[in-house]
Amino acid sequence: MDGVLEKVRIAFKSAFNIDPQTITIETVPENVPAWDSMGHVTLASSLESVFGLSFDVDDLMAMENVKEICRVVQSKLGKLQGA
């Protein structure tokens, strides 16, 4: 999980230009002023770029905080590795 979170932080920095160390597993959109619906789309693109994944609408809706982002990413990475 730590490795995933570290890369998620990189995606946050790329999407919102913020200090990545401010992002923790407990971070929710209310903690990041630019994380609105448009920001969420930008963040999803950054995550796709960082992890080499692609997210559909259901993924986007599920990733409503950092904990859920890590869960979705891990699940997708696990499926990729299992394939």
Next chain:
Amino acid sequence: MPVRPLIEDDIPQVANLYWTVLRSRKLPVPPALECKLRELYFTNPWIDSTLPSLVYDAGGGKVVGFLGVISRRMSVRGKPIRIAWGGNFVVRPDSRTSLAGMHLLATYMAGGQDISQTDSANDLSRALLKRLGFKTILPFSVHWVRPLRPAHYAVYAISRSAGRAASATLRAVAKPLASVVDGMAARFSSNPFRQIETRLQAAELDVETLLCCLAEFRGGCSLWPEYDVNSLNWLLTFMERMKAYGELRKVALHDGSGKVVGWYIYFRKSGAVGEVVQIGGARQFIKEILDHLFHDAWIHGGVAVHGVVDTRLMDDFSEKNCIFTCRGGWMLAYSRKSDLVDLLDSGDAFLSRLDGEWCLSVG
């Protein structure tokens, strides 16, 4: 889930959101706005309780986001389909980190309609919608402008990028010179924007005639809107009250034998750009129909006319010196049935501003 259907008791809060956030205006909300919203979302002739407008309820009935949905009946080769047009999409700025916009859109897209569609998305909402799976429908996203008074139009176009006060000042200062230039230009036969009187005869377009025209001149398209006297009457009456756009002008055009060969509907406004809702008719008369429209707008003081191109008629618009742009609002569509989106994307649809949410402005 904080997203729920709009109820009538929400209207004052929705009006407040619309006025202060979407229109960036100061309070108080004009009383007429609540009436218009109520009329639009609770009395329109296409009301479908399974396709409601949506609000984002932050708790205790506090509405912080809204997505208006208008259901329209259409046909694909005679088979009925339901299109849910989304519009007036707004979220209170201090609630945007709740991702209310995403939740409203996802709920809307998951509805029972055949197509989710919008015809006036700006660049921001287009980016968001595309990421959620909507497709830009280019054949219905190309706009045309036809200057009628080129100097006035140039001033108008430049002043649009200025602030409200600067814009008014610029127009006031430039108006005398623009009038001289346009007056001189109107006398030159080489002026590409000179008006031409046509031999077509104009009459007021009534609902029955429009219904006949819509059926007769849809040009073999696979997808078309379904109207009856009641729904078309309601729509045109609603549009007639959109006074900010100008006077709604509905014209049927007859040839020498008295046969209806075409029509146009537009908002006529002296000193401004007339917004065209719909143009149609027999293929061989389109250029004359355009000439008639341009002349009608010009003699009533219009500086230009603007509309969405019917790409099948692009040659005619081009020959009549129209200028094309994509800077006028995007049409986007989403459907779980990809063939429906493909059909729109190929331009195989008889759609105009009359058939979407553009013509349902509440002011």
